[in-house]
Amino acid sequence: MIQVVKADGIQEKKLLGQLKNRSEEVDRRVTAAVTEIIDAVKAKGDEAVRDYTIRFDGKCPTRFEIPKEDIQRALDEADSDFVGSLRRAKENIEDFHRRQKHQSFIDAKSNGVMMGQRIRGLHRVGLYVPGGTAAYPSSVLMNAIPAKVAEVEEIVMITPPLKSGGANPDILVAAAIAGVDRVFLAGGAQAVAALAYGTESIPRVDKIVGPGNIYVATAKRLLYGTVDIDMVAGPSEILIMADENAPAPFVAADLMSQAEHDVLASAILLTTSEKLAQETVAELERQSAALSRREIIAQSLRDFGAIIVCRDVEEMIAYANDIAPEHLEVMMTNPLEYLGKLDNAGSVFLGNYSPEPLGDYFAGPNHVLPTSGTARFFSPLSVDSFVKKSSFIYYTEDVLCDAKDDIVRIAEREGLTAHANSIKVRF
Template sequence: MEWIKDGNFDFLKKRKVEAKEEAQKSVAAIIETVKANGDKALKAYTKQFDRIDLESIRVTEADMSEAAARVPEPVLAAIKQSAQNIRAFHEKQIPQSWTETVEHGVVLGQKVTPLDSVGVYVPGGTACYPSSVLMGAIPALVAGVNRVVLVSPPQKNGLIADGVLAAAREIGIREIYQVGGAQAIAALAYGTETILPVDKIAGPGNLYVMLAKKHVFGDVAIDSLAGPSEIAVVADETANAAWIAADLLSQAEHDRLSMPVLVTTSQTFGEQVEQEIEKQLADLPRADIASASVQSAGKIVLAANSNEAAEAINQIAPEHLELATKDPYALLPLIRHAGAIFLGKYSSEPVGDYFAGPNHIIPTNGSARYASPLGVESFVKRSSIIEYSDAALQANGQAIAAFARFEGLEGHARAVEKRMKGAVIHG
């Protein structure tokens, strides 16, 4: 891992993955082909990219039942408990409609309405991510979205991973399509003969999925443009070096481009963590990926004190942040930019990935400076409510008309003045 001892954070400029023009053109072509050819294009791309001849795009109820039966009972129990935890957390986020009456009988407020339809993308192919099903779909269900659709690429056997279907079945998702990649995003955005379009697309994916989401944004809403996973750990000499090394590797194993960062006030502790990482890589199943991540993007930032450590974190604005210090709550108020914050020595990052309840779809690439984790508010919209009484308009009409004329909008001014008693109407 590279040591940062001079406060130089130029490495942050390199963490954003820039897509090559070839990839962007490829995604644009896929989207246009799906728009033109619908299901035929989806099947052709699935054969081209996944080496699978799809007989049916939609997953059947029988497929779901058979998949759930193949999942080990302890895993099904974990999925069930995780779903309960995630739902309980997100139910506390439900925004409320409200109105209030102020002077002159003016009524103001907001109406909160769930989106009509949402598509959740779940990565697949060679992997199985039931946690992504729960994190992507449960907030939409809690928000009251009537139609929640799931898409995920099939595995080599031609079916979506058993765990993904089991998780979807557990939370009541029944509209599922076994397509992935940019073609799945196009289908969700524009529709095909089988898949009706949705209002918003959520969920992580590879570079081509991210580029497709970027391409369709505006025709449909998206949650975010997610980049490689990140973890930053602030730890002092009271932390356990082996535990911290394991936490850093838990994100390094995601992707060769993942960024694991340790921020510490102790050089000795940093060296201990570095040694532990090398030791633990020796028998990590995904050691080739994790090792590439550690070598290319792994950093150890040496801070003079806790204030400097917090400022380092605020510059990084990490997706995941662990505060593994003697008093993490003393450090917490200094943190301004982080997606999810884990406090104390037992709050390992995977606790949040799978089980605790808060969402694991979190801003990356420094976007925690202005963005939030996926939540219920991601799947609702607000309408403003405005009612002016006659008395309110008479009291405020002249000011409104003056404002409108100052902006050169005479029609706006007249629309108010025609309702005002004794006003001079200019047309």
């Protein structure tokens, strides 16, 4: 079900190369179809959204917006244990994200000059939530709560209508708990375009976040600049570093918790212990038999999974930094010691009792993380993702006079004489 490779500098390089390329395909037909949808929604608004909804989702609801009472009713009717779990998760997520919040600053100098940077929440944010089996309430919490903490004035959720006409009730429950302000029924590229441009019924937003299929992702990519978007997300990944003291049942379970997401998901174990490698293989076989998504797990472990037996810990660290995984579990003796050495990872899970699903659902840090090696330069979704910054400058006549020769000199050297003139005209 999974290949075990001894690190020899050749085999595992090939394997890691395959891994990085798995999300690079760009489908020109998808781009053409999505471009057409975007153009239609821009030109015709609601009418176009309605036409595409009928074409792709079977029928279109009479009104796009779900009334507030229906959202409240979903919350009132929900299983109270489930609501309790989501509420406790929300508290932890909110608590962690509050710590990310930055203040505006001002530097008010004694010579009268003032400069600074103002930080303010975006005005309106759109949260896309997929329909069907990929409608995850945890994803609603993880996307909406940091926006709320950033003081975004209005959070608008959009999700494809179910066959029955409404929305998935679990999604509505999560929306109510997270503080989503309005919910609309539309899906796919037409929903993304509606949020980017605004229609008669659906308000224009400043940023669109949330997962989606290839049509949603392509629409976001094409509309980047007209609207801000969250990162370009690829298939999910886990990398586990484990030494001979790590329990194989834990290692195997955690590899599969990522592998079950998608046949393109990747789960890799780096270990110095040949014994752990063999025990993990056995545990994968044993535990997977009882799991509902065992076929997806088997395929993703076969195609994009691996156990790499490394010569030493330094080699493990070097691979981890090269792979730059979305999720990085460190099941090593004294796990905290590794935090500084691991340069690239979306989220680092330290120790035997910090499995990745703890982070997906409950601990507090965001579960929207950079994938496909982009942790080299992208960061987890955070409060910073939902703010805009502006700088400001206030100079006095005297201080500008002191600076005028420097400014005029650089401007003229660059051949920008109107820039120089704007200083000279004042003196």
